[in-house]
Amino acid sequence: MNDDSIWIIGASMTKFARYENQDAVDLASTASLEAMTDAGVSIHDMDVLAAGTLFQASTSMGQRIQKQIGQTGIPVYNVSNACATGATAIRTVYLSIKAGEADMGIAIGVEQMGKMGLLSGATKSDRKVFEPSGRYGAVMGVDGFLGTETMPGVFAQAGMQYAYENDGVGFEQFARVAYKNHKHSTLNPLAQYQKEFSMEEVMAAPVQSYPNTLLMCCPTGDGAAAVILVSEEKLRSLPTATQKRAVKISASVLTSDPYVESGQVQPDVNTLTRNAAAQAYEMAGLGPEDLDLVELHDCFATAELIHYDNLGLCEPGGAGDFIDSGKPFRDGSMPVNVSGGLISKGHPIGATGVANVFEVATHLRGEAGDRQIEGAKVGLAHVIGLGSSCGIHILEKAS
Amino acid sequence: MSKQVPIVDYLVLDGPPYLEANECSECSARFFDRRNACASCGGTNFERNPISNEAVLTSFSIVHRAAPSVPVPFVSAIVQTGDGTTVRSNVVGLEDPMDAELGMNLILTTYSCGIDDDGKECIAFGYEPV
Numbered sequence: 333m334n335d336d337s338i339w340i341i342g343a344s345m346t347k348f349a350r351y352e353n354q355d356a357v358d359l360a361s362t363a364s365l366e367a368m369t370d371a372g373v374s375i376h377d378m379d380v381l382a383a384g385t386l387f388q389a390s391t392s393m394g395q396r397i398q399k400q401i402g403q404t405g406i407p408v409y410n411v412s413n414a415c416a417t418g419a420t421a422i423r424t425v426y427l428s429i430k431a432g433e434a435d436m437g438i439a440i441g442v443e444q445m446g447k448m449g450l451l452s453g454a455t456k457s458d459r460k461v462f463e464p465s466g467r468y469g470a471v472m473g474v475d476g477f478l479g480t481e482t483m484p485g486v487f488a489q490a491g492m493q494y495a496y497e498n499d500g501v502g503f504e505q506f507a508r509v510a511y512k513n514h515k516h517s518t519l520n521p522l523a524q525y526q527k528e529f530s531m532e533e534v535m536a537a538p539v540q541s542y543p544n545t546l547l548m549c550c551p552t553g554d555g556a557a558a559v560i561l562v563s564e565e566k567l568r569s570l571p572t573a574t575q576k577r578a579v580k581i582s583a584s585v586l587t588s589d590p591y592v593e594s595g596q597v598q599p600d601v602n603t604l605t606r607n608a609a610a611q612a613y614e615m616a617g618l619g620p621e622d623l624d625l626v627e628l629h630d631c632f633a634t635a636e637l638i639h640y641d642n643l644g645l646c647e648p649g650g651a652g653d654f655i656d657s658g659k660p661f662r663d664g665s666m667p668v669n670v671s672g673g674l675i676s677k678g679h680p681i682g683a684t685g686v687a688n689v690f691e692v693a694t695h696l697r698g699e700a701g702d703r704q705i706e707g708a709k710v711g712l713a714h715v716i717g718l719g720s721s722c723g724i725h726i727l728e729k730a731s
Numbered sequence: 732m733s734k735q736v737p738i739v740d741y742l743v744l745d746g747p748p749y750l751e752a753n754e755c756s757e758c759s760a761r762f763f764d765r766r767n768a769c770a771s772c773g774g775t776n777f778e779r780n781p782i783s784n785e786a787v788l789t790s791f792s793i794v795h796r797a798a799p800s801v802p803v804p805f806v807s808a809i810v811q812t813g814d815g816t817t818v819r820s821n822v823v824g825l826e827d828p829m830d831a832e833l834g835m836n837l838i839l840t841t842y843s844c845g846i847d848d849d850g851k852e853c854i855a856f857g858y859e860p861v
Contacts, residue, residue: 361767375773400767462736462847467764469740476801477738477844477855479819480794485807488792493809496789496833541807542793542828591771594817596762598790598809 338429342371350446355467356388360442361400367438375402379434381588382409384421384441392719395588397440405590405607408721417441479597484541484549484632486718489598491543491634494641500652501637503543507534508655509633510548510675516662517672519703524553524678548633550674557686559693576730579693582616582710583726589719599718601635605642608722612712613644616726620644623666623726624708625695627688629716630673640668643714662705670695670703688713689725696729738844738855739763748841748856749784752816753777761816784839786810786818786858793828806831810858824859836861 344366346359354362360383368374375398383394394408407428413420418441425437462471475481480489495501511531517523529537529547537545562570567578587608592600613619620643628643630636637655640646645666646654654660660668671677671691674684692711694700709729716722737744741763743751752761757774761782768775790809797803806822808831822831823840837858844855 358767365768399770401770402768402773403770459848461849462845462851462853464736464740469737469765471736471738471853472845473798473800474738476794476797476803476805477821477857479809479821480792480797480805480807482794482797484796485792485794489790489807489809492792492833493790539793539795539804541795544792591760593760593815594809596764596770597817597819 338426342367342369342373344370351444352446356385356393356442356444357396357400359444360385360393360397360440363442364397364401364438364440373436375404375438377436378404378406378438380407380409380425380428380437382411382421382424382428382437382439384411384413384417384439385443386412386414386417387443387445392717392721393442394440395719395721397442398588399596403589403591403595405587405604407586408588409586480541482541483718484544486599487601487632487635488541488544490601491632491637493598494638494651498649498652500650500656502652503535504531505652505655506543506548506633506637507531507545509630509636510534510545512655512661513630513633513636513669513673513675513677514547516670516703517676519662519670519701520672520677521701523672523676524551524555525672525676527676544632544634548675550631550679553678553680555678555680555683555687557683557690559686559689577697578730579696580728580730581725582618582728583612583724585611585615585722585724587611587722599720601716601718601720601722602638602642604720604722605639605714605716608714608724609643612724612726616728618710618726620666620712622710623712625667625670625692625705625711626660626714627669627671627673627691627711628714629684630669630675631679631716633675635716636669636673636675639714643712662703667705670705685713685715685723688715689727692725692727696727734851735854736851738853742841742854742856743781744841744854748839748854750782750818750839750856751779752782754780782816782818783813785813785861786837786839788822788831788833788835788837788858789817790833791822791831793831804828808837808858810837821857822859823857 385393389412394410409424411420421439425439428434515528534547537547585608587604589604628639637651640651658664662670695708713725755769756776758772760771795804808822840859845853
């Protein structure tokens, strides 16, 4: 931890008003570009980005801004804290620099509370009128006409892209992922669903977005998880029993999606995962072959399959062979989602990234009961947020 | 003939239909939306350029569950155009959605997707098998 001061080298704000012809991303982009110009730097100099916004807090505002000013793949923190949101964004960049994880960062605060949308002069009426609005000048909702942007569809397309580019991947391989996770969940009392299904049942379940059937999709639900973190110095001052059960965070990484040509029409969940995995393995000083278990982001069965490749758990292009070989089953050489994964354990969105760290830590502490992976010493937890972000933690047992 | 409007402003309807993108003058990255800057290089100058109508199907999903107003099933498509641009739309003109095949050759087509209370017709684009 360095004791040097943190400095501000650029600053900008837009005039505050009611903007009918600009959206929040326009305003944030203007302020961001002007602040960087003021400082004589560019987006390529930033190591971290924090975006504070309240009413659009769940819209991945940071990544939406990146998609207008430069997608360089840096960690993005979207923060909200009621009226203290802006200061929280600054705190986030400040902490990142103070921790030695960034040399330079940008903290942005934005809100649009007036009339939303472009060219929205007319008030609501009962008439159906085709008028262009929004960044694409759309006259109506495009979902269903210009492809799909719904979750089962987006992740189905991500899986089908892998099937197009690699041999040995089809409906059966995707279904086998769900079969595995449902089977695993029968040993996890904390899983939302704890029922095994046959391959035939998985494949015959109602299709949501081919190839994802109902049993290949994570459910909605409720839940929470929490972890307590402590510095090395503080740990040594705690009781021996606490020290013995402590689990080391060997890597903690966050990335966003760098620019790829196809990214504007279909979210790229591959590049940012590969980047995060590379950073995490380097930080931890180990490779995928050293992992005893992995809890990865199987929001849909198609997602898990491509992450075998993205996280380096299988040979490049070999995710189909990998699931067929049995290796990611709990009795295989690379157990994946022994908790039941998002598909069966559940996916209360904000909780998941903490819950999978709980899961890995519990195995490393030898406290996972019936689902314990014997002798687990090293584990990896991975989540992806569309927009996009990838968070990876590598944990190691206290020696 | 009723007035026609494109479903999105990057579909050009005056003459044989085609798609048009904002192309970055610095690095040639193409975008369909209104831009503040280029997401690839940060450049702020763009030209409108047409995109090839021929495409190959590089990914798809047959969507069965959608909002109530959306007719299902439909085939959501990710295609790569002849000049290297990725576009998302639907595969249309299939007898059976399961006839969609990764790698199939497609061509841009248009169709009506509704008439408003002023009699304006909305025109959407899709890709049909060659």
